[in-house]
Amino acid sequence: MKAPAAAGSGAEERLARAALTRVVEPGDEHSGRWLREHGPVELMERLRAGERLDAPPAGPGKRRIEGYRTRARAAHPERDLDAMTVLGGRFVCPGDPEWPTQLDDLGDRRPVGLWLRGGADLRIWALRSVAVVGARACTPYGAHVAGSLGSGLAERGWVVVSGAAHGVDGAAHRGALASGGATVAVLACGVDVAYPRAHTGLIGRIAEQGLVVAELPPGAHPTRGRFVLRNRVIAALTRGTVVVEAELRSGSLVTARAAERLGRCTMGVPGPVTSGLSAGVHELLRADAVLVTDADEVVEVVGDIGELAPVRRGPVLARDLLGPVASGILEVFPAQGRLDGREIALRSGTAPDEALGRLYELQSLGFVERQGSGWELTKGGRQPSNSRRGGA
Amino acid sequence: MKAPAAAGSGAEERLARAALTRVVEPGDEHSGRWLREHGPVELMERLRAGERLDAPPAGPGKRRIEGYRTRARAAHPERDLDAMTVLGGRFVCPGDPEWPTQLDDLGDRRPVGLWLRGGADLRIWALRSVAVVGARACTPYGAHVAGSLGSGLAERGWVVVSGAAHGVDGAAHRGALASGGATVAVLACGVDVAYPRAHTGLIGRIAEQGLVVAELPPGAHPTRGRFVLRNRVIAALTRGTVVVEAELRSGSLVTARAAERLGRCTMGVPGPVTSGLSAGVHELLRADAVLVTDADEVVEVVGDIGELAPVRRGPVLARDLLGPVASGILEVFPAQGRLDGREIALRSGTAPDEALGRLYELQSLGFVERQGSGWELTKGGRQPSNSRRGGA
Numbered sequence A, B: 001m002k003a004p005a006a007a008g009s010g011a012e013e014r015l016a017r018a019a020l021t022r023v024v025e026p027g028d029e030h031s032g033r034w035l036r037e038h039g040p041v042e043l044m045e046r047l048r049a050g051e052r053l054d055a056p057p058a059g060p061g062k063r064r065i066e067g068y069r070t071r072a073r074a075a076h077p078e079r080d081l082d083a084m085t086v087l088g089g090r091f092v093c094p095g096d097p098e099w100p101t102q103l104d105d106l107g108d109r110r111p112v113g114l115w116l117r118g119g120a121d122l123r124i125w126a127l128r129s130v131a132v133v134g135a136r137a138c139t140p141y142g143a144h145v146a147g148s149l150g151s152g153l154a155e156r157g158w159v160v161v162s163g164a165a166h167g168v169d170g171a172a173h174r175g176a177l178a179s180g181g182a183t184v185a186v187l188a189c190g191v192d193v194a195y196p197r198a199h200t201g202l203i204g205r206i207a208e209q210g211l212v213v214a215e216l217p218p219g220a221h222p223t224r225g226r227f228v229l230r231n232r233v234i235a236a237l238t239r240g241t242v243v244v245e246a247e248l249r250s251g252s253l254v255t256a257r258a259a260e261r262l263g264r265c266t267m268g269v270p271g272p273v274t275s276g277l278s279a280g281v282h283e284l285l286r287a288d289a290v291l292v293t294d295a296d297e298v299v300e301v302v303g304d305i306g307e308l309a310p311v312r313r314g315p316v317l318a319r320d321l322l323g324p325v326a327s328g329i330l331e332v333f334p335a336q337g338r339l340d341g342r343e344i345a346l347r348s349g350t351a352p353d354e355a356l357g358r359l360y361e362l363q364s365l366g367f368v369e370r371q372g373s374g375w376e377l378t379k380g381g382r383q384p385s386n387s388r389r390g391g392a
Helices: A011-023 A029-049 A059-074 A077-086 A101-109 A122-127 A140-155 A168-178 A197-209 A224-237 A251-261 A276-286 A295-302 A324-331 A341-348 A352-364 B011-023 B029-049 B060-074 B077-086 B101-109 B122-127 B140-155 B168-178 B197-209 B224-237 B251-261 B276-286 B295-302 B324-331 B341-348 B352-364
Strands: A090-092 A114-117 A129-133 A159-162 A183-187 A211-214 A240-243 A265-268 A368-371 A374-377 B090-092 B114-117 B129-133 B159-162 B183-187 B211-214 B240-243 B265-268 B368-371 B374-377
Touching (some): A011 A059, A011 A077, A011 A090, A029 A059, A122 A129, A122 A159, A122 A211, A122 A352, A129 A140, A129 A168, A140 A159, A140 A168, A140 A295, A159 A224, A183 A197, A183 A224, A240 A276, A240 A295, A251 A265, A251 A276, A265 A276, A265 A295, A324 A341, A341 A352, A341 A374, A352 A368, B011 B077, B011 B090, B029 B101, B122 B352, B129 B140, B129 B168, B140 B159, B140 B168, B140 B295, B159 B168, B159 B224, B183 B224, B197 B211, B197 B352, B224 B251, B240 B251, B240 B295, B265 B276, B324 B352, B341 B352, B341 B374, B352 B368
Parallel strands (some): A129 A159, A129 A240, A159 A183, A183 A211, B129 B159, B183 B211, B240 B265
Antiparallel strands (some): A368 A374, B090 B114, B114 B211, B368 B374
């Protein structure tokens, strides 16, 4: 027997996890269980060697394992990690400081690891994040509402998470970007694959100003099943999911129900009852979801979780424990008054996108607060040093 | 001391109540208490004689009593009752067989009596009724939804109650009328006053095919306060209130909240969050109201009250206790199969509007059921006679 999963967190385990992202399909509970039982290193070895695993008795599950074995023998994780480095991206595993621990709520359906592009810290951003999802073929009404929510949430210092798809997803991301806010795209393909192709520019912009996240390794393409399973990551990563427009039996409802099962808030924006694209949302609202009509109402719902809202309590980390860039940014703030993001970047000598990432981190840690288009110190952030220590 | 209110239910009390509808303002709790304490006959005598009543200490309440005394001396109830007879209408008091006892839930704010035009029995119709209310200046969307709900509810055998106003009210009445259904207009003026004037034809048609109801005596004109207080009658009369479009702080929300306080179901039809005319409805839905998108969903909510849904249980009255017209109508039904309202009128030799009124009564009593555009016997209605006796 090898050591269990938690023990080997070194380079070997990291390499095995990177390989596994190319081998197992996202959200496959069987491989999740094997991973828990054998750890990533032994699991990869077993798959490569074609050894017995406690597999589903027959049917598609059995065929899938055969596929996993073939993929395992073809996997070259070093090559994937190198490719990601060239792209300026990284690979984050459970146990890493940047791993968003709320994903652990997915149990055996937790991602093996996450491939990331972008300068921000995913774990800290996810603490104050909301998913805005909905129909690809949305109406102009849906696009308008998604865009307003995206920019409204960004203006209130919330990170907007979505799937970079056509329609509602794209509008939500654009709304957040347009008001200089933070946004995370969770893709159903590799972080270097622009899907849909028409969103190449948008995804590139998100990688600069926000974060692009995927369970799948570089170069991987989306499949129907991967879209559906990607939704569980969006649901788990965020504190709540808002559905803007959705037909009955649509993928966005899957995200919303996944969020509900995970104990996250589910919200819906109503629309005309004469619109089939609002029928799915109305169904959701007739069940347990909360009706929301603007960003304020969304924040009211997700902001209620006191434990995850350090801004109201002041910093949760001592000021001298901050990294040099974050410290540098905090230095430029006046004791009173508001600064705009561009001005902060200029004064601290930081690139604007980098500055934005750090500002959201500083906000999650309780030092600063976004107010409309500007940023200001919180009451606690005005103290030159803070003696309370602890994680956010 | 005169006899208490409940005792004198004869012609004298009836005349006093008719007079009081011209004297006291609808929904005035003070006069409601006097009425309870002194009975209508003594109350009218005291008002006419200018005798002391336990009045509010000062302010508008005191001035109002002076007004009541002046009006009491000028009241000619015989003239009003005669005028109503000429119009083919009637006056219904608490204690009368046609009095809808659910109005008693209003306590001291219960109407003194109701002036009616139309052939149907208000008490029986009200048992299976739903209010559809909303903005006067509604959007085309609101008018469309109100019309669909009106006709959809009528097709499912429900009586549509509203206020005959412009916009949502009018559309709901028209929807019910257009699908040959039952509808009740509760006015904030006399039943012979067409307000709004543009609805003269509509109100006339409702008086023929449905019922026109008012607390105020013939010739009385609406005031702002009367509109608001009329809403409590709509709320109390029905099993539930659906708000279609309403601005924040609108009169329709008053009706909905009155319904809620009375333990009735409150429902709202969502709309675009970009529409100020849906903002009031969304506010209601964010509180306790149930989101509904069509007539089926409304029926699902209001039809749940088992006690008031005799159709599912079969007749609650023996067949030989029915009046001659209702009996005649029941005779023409085949044991199996559906008849259309016009055909039923023809075969029973009854005028179509009269037949419709009786059909809704027979439905409330559990003998027949409306199915789409036609009517058929219930399972219980097929028995030649029914031994169970009791009120609906």
